Amino acid sequence: MDILGVDVGGTGIKAAPVDIATGQLRTERIRLLTPRPATPDAVAGTIAELVTHFQHTGPIGCGFPAVIRWGQVFTAANIDKSWIGTDAQHLFERTTGCPFQILNDADAAGLAEMRVGAGKGRMGTVLVVTLGTGIGTALFVDGNLVPNTELGHIEIKGRDAETWAAESVREQKRLTWKKWTRRLDRYLRAMHAYLWPELIIIGGGASKRHDRFIPNLTVDTEVVPAQLRNEAGIIGAALGGAERGLSSSGATAALQLADAAGSQG
Numbered sequence: 001m002d003i004l005g006v007d008v009g010g011t012g013i014k015a016a017p018v019d020i021a022t023g024q025l026r027t028e029r030i031r032l033l034t035p036r037p038a039t040p041d042a043v044a045g046t047i048a049e050l051v052t053h054f055q056h057t058g059p060i061g062c063g064f065p066a067v068i069r070w071g072q073v074f075t076a077a078n079i080d081k082s083w084i085g086t087d088a089q090h091l092f093e094r095t096t097g098c099p100f101q102i103l104n105d106a107d108a109a110g111l112a113e114m115r116v117g118a119g120k121g122r123m124g125t126v127l128v129v130t131l132g133t134g135i136g137t138a139l140f141v142d143g144n145l146v147p148n149t150e151l152g153h154i155e156i157k158g159r160d161a162e163t164w165a166a167e168s169v170r171e172q173k174r175l176t177w178k179k180w181t182r183r184l185d186r187y188l189r190a191m192h193a194y195l196w197p198e199l200i201i202i203g204g205g206a207s208k209r210h211d212r213f214i215p216n217l218t219v220d221t222e223v224v225p226a227q228l229r230n231e232a233g234i235i236g237a238a239l240g241g242a243e244r245g246l247s248s249s250g251a252t253a254a255l256q257l258a259d260a261a262g263s264q265g
């Protein structure tokens with residue numbers, strides 16, 4: 001079964017159909033620029049363009065950079081403030097005509113890593129940290145997601161941690177790898193003190209340069225780079241959608257039922 005995975009980010013909105021059985025993209029992903037200002041209607045319009053491009057008429061899983069409960073947006077750290085209080089699920093369903101499941105973007109990327117990437121089969125406490133424009137976190141206990149952890153916003157040195165240690169801060173402030181690694185290390189040590197994870201998976205834009213900083217971290221737990229990189233958000237959005245009950249169209253479901261009945265009798 002295919003679900004269209006959509007990953008909404010601050011600069012780009014990416015999508016591709018995902019084979020839920022294997023967790024692999026069916027075709028190459030497409031990326032469109034995030035509209036500016038990224039208001040709810042404008043973003044919904046871009047998502048509709050992607051849906052039309054793939055001629056997709058079935059279910060859609062969508063990662064979104066905010067706290068999401070029951071399809072509704074509760075925060076807006078790095079997105080247009082007008083999202084707060086928006087029922088994103090209904091908006092996207094109305095605009096595209098397709099059923100949606102929406103989850104936090106870091107939760108989506110984390111799910112992909114846990115199901116088909118660096119955390120596959122890992123039990124215990126695993127923390128996935130995405131380092132990009134902001135800091136996203138996804139917390140797993142025995143493979144089960146604790147959603148919306150938002151641990152990128154803990155306070156370090158009197159500041160919101162993501163405004164001090166995100167990958168975007170390294171780029172904007174032109175920090176050396178050494179200086180930024182010290183900041184990241186301090187952040188991860190705090191995560192370790194709170195959660196005692198057996199494994200930390202580093203995802204997001206910074207993960208492709210993992211050789212520049214992971215070997216120099218001193219946090220006392222296993223730290224590995226994400227395996228799915230750019231595609232984690234799309235794959236995890238689709239897998240998350242499937243885990244939350246998105247299923248194939250009624251017709252396909254009926255066929256599956258008919259097949260099952262046939263094989264039993």
Ligand code: BGC
Nearest residue numbers: 065066067077106134135136
């Ligand atoms: C947001 C999170 C998001 C993270 C990564 C943070 O600013 O609060 O919801 O997961 O950025 O995009």
